Amino acid sequence: MTLRTEEFVVNMGPHHPSTHGVCRLLLTLDGERVKKVEPIIGYLHRAIEKICENRTYPQCIPILDRFEYVTAMSCNYVFSLAAERLAQIEVPERAEYLRVIMLELNRIASHLLFYGVTAMDIGAYTPFLYGLRERELIIDLFEMTCGQRLTYNYIRIGGVSQDIPPEFAPKCREAVRIIGEKMSDYEGLLNENPIWLARTKGIGILKPEDAIAWGVSGPVLRASGVKHDLRRDDPYSIYDRFDFDIPVQPNGDTFDRYIQRLDEIRESLKIITQALDGLEGLEDNTIKAKVSPNFKPPAGEVYARIENSRGELGVYVISDGSKKPLRVKARGGSYNQLQALPLMCHDVMVADLVAIFATLDVIMPEVDR
Amino acid sequence: MTREELTQHIIGKFGGRVIHLEAGKYDPLFEIKAEDIVDICRQLKEDPYLSFDYLANLGGVDTTEHFEVVYNLASVFKKLRVDLKVILPYDRAEIDSVIEVWPSANWYERELWELYGINVRNHPNLTRFLLPDDWDQGYPMRKDWDAPDFIRMPER
Numbered sequence: 382m383t384l385r386t387e388e389f390v391v392n393m394g395p396h397h398p399s400t401h402g403v404c405r406l407l408l409t410l411d412g413e414r415v416k417k418v419e420p421i422i423g424y425l426h427r428a429i430e431k432i433c434e435n436r437t438y439p440q441c442i443p444i445l446d447r448f449e450y451v452t453a454m455s456c457n458y459v460f461s462l463a464a465e466r467l468a469q470i471e472v473p474e475r476a477e478y479l480r481v482i483m484l485e486l487n488r489i490a491s492h493l494l495f496y497g498v499t500a501m502d503i504g505a506y507t508p509f510l511y512g513l514r515e516r517e518l519i520i521d522l523f524e525m526t527c528g529q530r531l532t533y534n535y536i537r538i539g540g541v542s543q544d545i546p547p548e549f550a551p552k553c554r555e556a557v558r559i560i561g562e563k564m565s566d567y568e569g570l571l572n573e574n575p576i577w578l579a580r581t582k583g584i585g586i587l588k589p590e591d592a593i594a595w596g597v598s599g600p601v602l603r604a605s606g607v608k609h610d611l612r613r614d615d616p617y618s619i620y621d622r623f624d625f626d627i628p629v630q631p632n633g634d635t636f637d638r639y640i641q642r643l644d645e646i647r648e649s650l651k652i653i654t655q656a657l658d659g660l661e662g663l664e665d666n667t668i669k670a671k672v673s674p675n676f677k678p679p680a681g682e683v684y685a686r687i688e689n690s691r692g693e694l695g696v697y698v699i700s701d702g703s704k705k706p707l708r709v710k711a712r713g714g715s716y717n718q719l720q721a722l723p724l725m726c727h728d729v730m731v732a733d734l735v736a737i738f739a740t741l742d743v744i745m746p747e748v749d750r
Numbered sequence: 751m752t753r754e755e756l757t758q759h760i761i762g763k764f765g766g767r768v769i770h771l772e773a774g775k776y777d778p779l780f781e782i783k784a785e786d787i788v789d790i791c792r793q794l795k796e797d798p799y800l801s802f803d804y805l806a807n808l809g810g811v812d813t814t815e816h817f818e819v820v821y822n823l824a825s826v827f828k829k830l831r832v833d834l835k836v837i838l839p840y841d842r843a844e845i846d847s848v849i850e851v852w853p854s855a856n857w858y859e860r861e862l863w864e865l866y867g868i869n870v871r872n873h874p875n876l877t878r879f880l881l882p883d884d885w886d887q888g889y890p891m892r893k894d895w896d897a898p899d900f901i902r903m904p905e906r
């Protein structure tokens with residue numbers, strides 16, 4: 382007797398705990414094997430770009446906080462950068478140092494969250510508690526500085542909204558020390574764990590040429606072996622003053638995408654220490670260039686891009702000389718990573734699809750906007 | 751290659767087919783004709799000095815006079831950046847797809863079709879994307895479109 386078999390179609394999501402928000406994956410399955418996967422998005426579309434067209438430039442920044450809220454500092458920064466390039470504003474040196482410290486702290490917070498939720502998606506619960514415990518230290522630093530824990534509205538056009546309190550620097554150094562010490566704990570939990578290795582090694586390989594063609598950027602691109610980091614390749618702010626490495630991984634599989642984030646935390650810790658040292662030597666206490674509340678940049682257009690924890694974060698801003706932008710087009714790393722998901726999911730098990738999706742670190746508000 | 755060298759190289763390569771625009775405040779910005787888009791993009795990608803292998807962003811613009819489509823290109827290995835702009839009149843809002851040059855253009859062009867109503871020729875999958883499946887209220891990113899319950903604040 383022969384068993385009748387056929388492919389069947391299953392909806393995974395939109396409300397599925399491992400899709401990190403509301404993403405729907407249309408799976409074509411042959412038993413447990415994934416034959417085809419089609420991401421369907423749009424469940425979280427809030428028309429952020431349209432809203433920005435009806436706001437003045439300073440009002441756009443808190444709207445863009447909600448664009449990618451896990452690293453809201455980067456969203457604040459990239460829009461400020463675009464506006465500063467349009468109006469050719471010189472930013473005070475102290476503000477640049479504060480921005481770099483905040484951006485790197487936010488990157489670490491995001492990677493710690495990644496470490497926790499990815500491990501939880503693959504079935505390990507303890508890393509989640511470890512990751513969020515240290516993330517709390519960073520969130521407390523942000524709360525101390527600007528009063529907010531998630532959407533900061535801290536980096537403004539021309540500088541930052543307020544100076545750090547005196548107790549910030551010692552607490553920040555303490556946090557850097559603690560996170561640096563805990564790195565071995567994080568790696569000790571997973572790196573040699575046989576179950577973790579079986580679930581991640583050699584799964585979901587993304588080739589470097591595919592990654593570039595599909596617009597993949599950031600840690601996912603570097604995990605495929607391409608040494609590309611906008612902090613070095615298209616320098617912005619004062620990143621050229623700091624000494625840091627750009628880690629890359631050889632294979633581009635799920636394991637490499639996980640270990641890449643941990644390597645990047647170490648580099649960010651280095652940058653923060655150097656920036657805190659640089660901040661101490663500064664005499665000028667100005668934290669914001671003079672920008673009128675009726676800010677009107679001259680007509681022109683600019684595409685600003687920065688290295689975010691999820692890849693290239695860019696905004697294309699067109700000014701027509703009025704106080705509202707004519708067009709704001711925001712682009713986040715998750716969008717292209719999700720678009721490239723089918724490349725990595727050829728003939729994998731459903732459980733591996735969850736692992737691959739988790740290591741792309743997709744955040745849906747950034748995709749849907 | 752500096753920004754000036756890049757600008758000169760592209761002008762020398764394409765001559766009258768590209769117009770250098772002063773509006774680009776940071777990276778070079780060129781206006782090109784709609785029928786040239788696939789050809790110029792492919793040449794930019796295949797030129798060994800440029801190798802624009804990475805489409806960073808693609809978006810539509812409604813200036814209230816015409817549509818524009820802007821391509822933000824980057825080169826991963828040469829560390830270059832350039833922007834291309836195509837101007838489309840309202841009555842001929844059609845452009846060729848660049849998916850064959852950069853596969854990542856797929857979703858961006860679906861967005862262009864859905865939110866601006868710009869038709870993308872040779873696109874394999876122009877279907878509802880960000881908006882609900884039963885959407886029938888036009889193209890929300892156009893400037894003359896307001897949400898039915900949207901009340902504009904008076905200008906001060």
